[in-house]
Amino acid sequence: DAGITQSPRHKVTETGTPVTLRCHQTENHRYMYWYRQDPGHGLRLIHYSYGVKDTDKGEVSDGYSVSRSKTEDFLLTLESATSSQTSVYFCAISGGDYNSPLHFGNGTRLTVT
Amino acid sequence: AQSVAQPEDQVNVAEGNPLTVKCTYSVSGNPYLFWYVQYPNRGLQFLLKYITGDNLVKGSYGFEAEFNKSQTSFHLKKPSALVSDSALYFCAVETDSWGKFQFGAGTQVVVTP
Known part of the structure; x- marks a missing residue:
């Protein structure tokens, strides 16, 4: 497996609270992505990064922000979590x-109550 | 806009029988097509890709896929299914925006002994 670690693996939070998910890679890959997986929708791109401090929006970016201050780390933040953001979140990398x-x-399962 | 469709939510097959998972695509230029597999509580794993050349692409774990331009299809196949092939399979197309992918909704494969 490629060296990608997501943390936490599971999280339960309340509506309105901020949440940050972390993706850490050891492959020194330039491209990093955040997807969410929901039944019937496959994977949908939230944000992606093509280098340190270089990020762009995907198709479902509303309510999410990202940051990449180092090559190896890509953070996804839900500023104020809503129940519609209950999902499984996957980080991906590309050479x-x-x-x-x-x-x-391996994903982060987020539940917003 | 690029898109892929997986017309079957689930495919059931007996162990030892041939397995086919269907995918059709819509692209404005040359199609760059991928298949991924997802096992429970894991991230997606790359199986194979079609870029150009031979219409039959061979990949990991004995899988292959047939590209058909006239039918705009990229079906995943395995001559003899194993119980361990039971998983969720995703077709994806690389969009006209470099490094961005559009995923199908996924097909659950169930292989029975």
């Missing part, structure tokens, strides 16, 4: 060559 496949972490 950056065109057509490079994604390598995924």
Whole structure:
């Protein structure tokens, strides 16, 4: 498995609280991604990063922000969690060559009550 | 806009029988297509990809996929299924924005002994 660690693996939080999920990679890959997985929707891109301090929005970015201050770390923040953000969140990395496949972490299961 | 569709939510097959998981795509240019597999409580794992060249692509764990341009399909196949192939399978297309992928909704494969 590619060296990708997501933390925490599970989290339960209350509506309105801030939540930060962390992705740490040891592959020195340039590209990092945050996806959410929901039944019937597959994976949907939230945000991605193409380098330190370089990030962009995906298709479901509302309510989420990201930061990347180091190559190895990519943080996803829910500023004020809502029940619709209950999901499984996956971090992925890519070597950056065109057509490079994604390598995924094992996910964070987030429940917002 | 690039998109993929997986028309079957679930595929049931007996061990030893051939396995096919269907995927159709819609792209505006050359299609770059991928298959991933997800086991319970794990992230997605890359199986294979089609970029150009031979229409039959071979990948990990004995899987292969057939690219058909006229039918805009990229079906995943395995000649003889194993119980351990039971998992969730995702088709994906790399969009016209480099490094960004569109995933299908996923197909659950159940292989019975």
